[in-house]
Structure formats: structure tokens, C-alpha cells
Amino acid sequence: MSALEIRNVRKNYGSVETLKGIDIALQSGEFLVLLGSSGCGKSTLLNIIAGLAEATSGDVLIGGRSILGVHPKNRDIAMVFQSYALYPNLTVRRNIGFGLEMRGVAADDREKAVNEAARLLQIEALLDRKPSQLSGGQRQRVAIGRALVRKPQVFLFDEPLSNLDAKLRLEMRTELKRLHQMLQTTVVYVTHDQIEAMTLATRIAVMRDGIIEQLGTPEEIYNEPATLYVAGFVGAPSMNMLQSTVEGGTLAIDGSPARLPLPARFSKAIGNGARVVVGIRPEALRVAAGAAEPSLPVEIEVVELTGPELVATARVGTQRLTACLPPAARVSKGQASIFAFGEDAMRLFDPDTGKAF
């Protein structure tokens, strides 16, 4: 039995269909990240699971029980919000214990649970402060503590790190990962940050315009993107997309004399003359001495040293591509070079449907 099951959930706001039939089944202990840009429907889906919005149709089950129409407090969920949503006039202690207090849990048990959560989150010294006396990171820890003490079946996180600065975001991300590994709880986490998604998730659902573009492990999403959208959305810098045409068993790159071999695994699916988008991750590219492997002759346009790597933007005829090279790579602006890559690194997409071959 799934810990959380979303069955064909649809949501309409007037004539606008925000969710167009979402199906997800989550096993206990899974960390699902709903990833997508603003307006893709990820927060709406989270709110439907939480009971803060109603689905137009479909069903949501927690522990095999349908929870549609059930009050949020009775859904056995806890939620952490982007804005922390702490009660400003209550101390940290009462904020964390608020859910238990409202459920009539005895003061002693409440105190024990609050202290345990505070210990886990290392905020014991803050228990008697008010939220206004805390930093952003401390507030988010309190918000997480408030969810933890409830020990629900499913934790919901709505972009919980978005209001934090970059350094704190990184720390809290690791903290969340540590907590999940320790507690093995079921989590649904909404974010538009693909790094958060890749690092935290056991599975990622990439959403776009109310549908799931791809649902898979972070490795699947990164290495085998199902659509051009997923390929472009996940990864920074994003995947290189080269327009090409299949000509006599090779891929002729548009606007360039360059040709790439059509990998054997695609030869049955793609006929001669077909238009194809070739996707290659920037990390898969390297500077080659000769043209033995699949490679592309390029002219370097811009070189940016980020510290751990050298990001080179280059031109292949009229098209551009980016390569993440070692800092010591010998490339400079205006230089002609050859970028090589393994055949396995090539992903081919149908430009009309956007789907991977």
C-alpha cells in the first residue's frame, strides 16, 4: 500500500485548468520533489494534498484512505511553508507544540516532544524566544520543528528554503537531507530549484502547465530526460540542444558542416531525413586532440572560470553550445577547438513533440 497516492487529480479555476490529471504513488519513506517553474501547478497540488485547496476531480489517498473532503487537521499531514508561518505572539516552544496543544496532548508529553524536536534541530537555546527575535534560518528550523513533533504520515514542504540566503539555503538543505535519512519519513517537497530537487529527492516529478513531464529518480531525470523541457530545466548550465537532420546514418548539424554518428540504439526509431534535436550535457564535453570519437569542431566565444570548473561558450556553425571543462583546460576566446563526448551522452529528441526518442 502506498503511503500517498494521487489519482488523476484535476483542478480548475474557472475555465483555467491548473492541474490536468496528476497520478503519483509514493512509498513510505520516499522523498518526492515536485519541481517546476512558477505557475506549473506544483503548489496547487501540494495544497490539495494538505486540504487547503479542493480538487475538481480525482482522489488523494494517505495510507490507503481517501482524504478528499477531510479537514486538514485530520489528514495526518504536517506542512512547512516558504514564509515559515510562525505564530508571531507565541514563543518558539509554543509554536513547535501548537499542533499538539490544539490536539489536546498533555503538557508533559508536549514538552517532551518539543524538547526532542528542538534537540534534533539544535534550537534548544531558542525555545523561549519569540519569532521576531530569530534569524531566517532559525525561523525555518522552528517551522520544521513544528512539523516534526506531530509525527505525521506525510510531511509537506512548500519551497521552504526560498526565503533564505544562498549559504543558509545550502546548510538547511543538508540539514533536511540529514533529517530525512534519520527519520525515514514520507515527504512531498515543492521547489523551483533543480539543485534542491536533485540533492534531496528520492524521486522527482518535473511539472509543466499542470502535467507531469517526467517522474523518476534524480539520476533518471538528469541522465535520461523524457522531454526537451526536462532536459532544459534540469541541469545548470542546461543541456545543449543542437538542431540537426538525419542524413545517411549521420546527424547533420544545422548551420554547420559538422556531422555526428547516429547511435545504433536510435537507428530503428529514426528514419533518414528526420529532424532531430541532439542533447548533450555540458559536463559530458571535453577538449579533444583529434576527431576519433563523436566530436564537434567549435569556435570558443566566451570563457568563464567559476572556480571548480571552466565554462566555455562556443559556436558550432550558427548554433551555440556550452561546455563545463576542468579549470586547467586550454581554451581561450576566439580559439578553434574540438569538443568530444561519449556516444552514450547523446540524447535525441523529436523537435515536434518534444519527446525523447
Next chain:
Amino acid sequence: MSGTWMTTRAWLLMLPLLVVMVAVIGWPLVDTVNLSFTDAKLVGTGGNYVGFDNYTNMLSSSNFSRTLITTTLFAVISVAAEMVIGVLAALLLNQQFHGRAVLRALMILPWALPTVVNATLWRLIYNPEYGALNAALTQLHLIDAYRSWLGEPGTALAALIVADCWKNFPLVALIALAALQAVPRDITAASLVDGAGAFNRFRFVILPYLAGPLMVALVLRTIEAFKVFDIIWVMTRGGPANSTRTLSILVYQEAFSFQRAGSGASLALIVTLLVTVLAVAYAALVRKTAGSAA
């Protein structure tokens, strides 16, 4: 630019306003203080200096103590009711429903109407011969015969309080409604997930955001209610048997009806002092509320 020049310029800019204030507030106040130490009549010459006689006479008179009690009753009950009804109305008007905008606009109406119009309207409602209240209560079999709500000492003050509430609760509702817009949606959602019922949600989530603005409304309304004159003057003129006579009515009667300008001036100053004490106490409360909310 030097600080001295800035200070001089600030005083220069304020000067016209200060002159006007001295002319319309300062001078009459000084004149009233002078008058309060005399036995001057409303018409005629200045009167003789009588020291603190006007004050001691007034403070020891049963008229004053009865009127002070009536005023306090009127202020406390009407302001408390306005606060409760105003907040409840704001909570209702903050819900999502069709026609909300129309209802919000209609709610302002009693407050926007001139007090005289309001008072006349309520006189008609309370009319002992053809008033709507008598008709409604009779038809509901709650009373057997028409009553003179404003003509009986036992009901007149309550009837006035109802009329005053009806006029002034929209102000409280409006302030509360504006404050409700500042309650973050996420906090309300968090309290729902945490299992807070309607009362606890109001107590722990909404009230902290309402406290500051409501305190301002409380200050304004209490001071206004304490010096109420117009609605009472139009509806009962302080009667029957002085049962609705408030301090402002007493000042008016003393100074203009009985033409005792000196005595009236002393009473006016006592009322001013009481209102000032109230204002200072409330201002301290507002500062404290604002401080604890920060």
C-alpha cells in the same frame, strides 16, 4: 546646513499653523479658564472672581456625579459593543462570497450618514405610536403594547446606546477589515493544518494582527463616546428625567440653558481634563501594544 538653521526653518514653517492654533484653541482655552473662576452669566458683564467655588460646587453636586456615571455607562457599553460587533462584521466581510463588495460598501453607510440624520432615523424607529421597533416586537409577541423607548428612564439610555452602536460600529469594522488583510495566508493555513478551531485561530492567529489597529479604534471611540453630544441632543435632549444626560449635555445646559457661563466653563474644563487623562492613558496603551507586536 547647520542644525540651528534647520530648527529655525522648522519653526518658521510651523508658525502659520501655530498662530491659527493659538487663535482658535489657545485664546478660547485661556478665556474659559478665566471665566471658570467667575460667576459670570452668559449675557452681561464679566462677573465677579469666585476662586475655586465653581469647581467645588460642581464636583460636590449630585448632578455631576450622576451625569458622570451616565456618561461612563454610555461610553463603556457602546464602545465595547461597537468593538465586538465591528470585529465580527469584519470577520464576516473578510470571507469569500458573492456580493461581498456591495455589502462592504453598504456597511459604511451608517457611519457616513450625518449624526443628525442617524438620530432622526432612530427616533422614528423608536416612535411610541408608529415606530418600527414597536411594530416588530408586537408582531413577534415579545411585547403586548407599544412603548415609549426614549420616553422611559429605564430604556432611554439603552435605546441611545443601540443607536450609537449602529452609527459607529462600521468604523471599527473598517479598521478591523483593513487589519485582516495583513494576516498572512500561510499562517492561517498553518493553523488549519495544526488543528486550530475557529476560536483558537482567532485568538492565536488573527488577534495579534488586530490588536494594534483595534487599540487605535478603541482610543478614538472612547474619547468620542465620552464627549458625546449630538446624537443624544437630537434624540432625548438628556431626558427623560436626566436619565440620558451626559457631561457634554450638562455643560451645554449649565452654560446656555441656565446661562451660567462661569459654572459651565469650570465643568467644560473638568470634562477636558477627564478626556485628556483618558487620551494619555490610551496613548500609553497603544505604544505598549505596538511595542509588544514588533
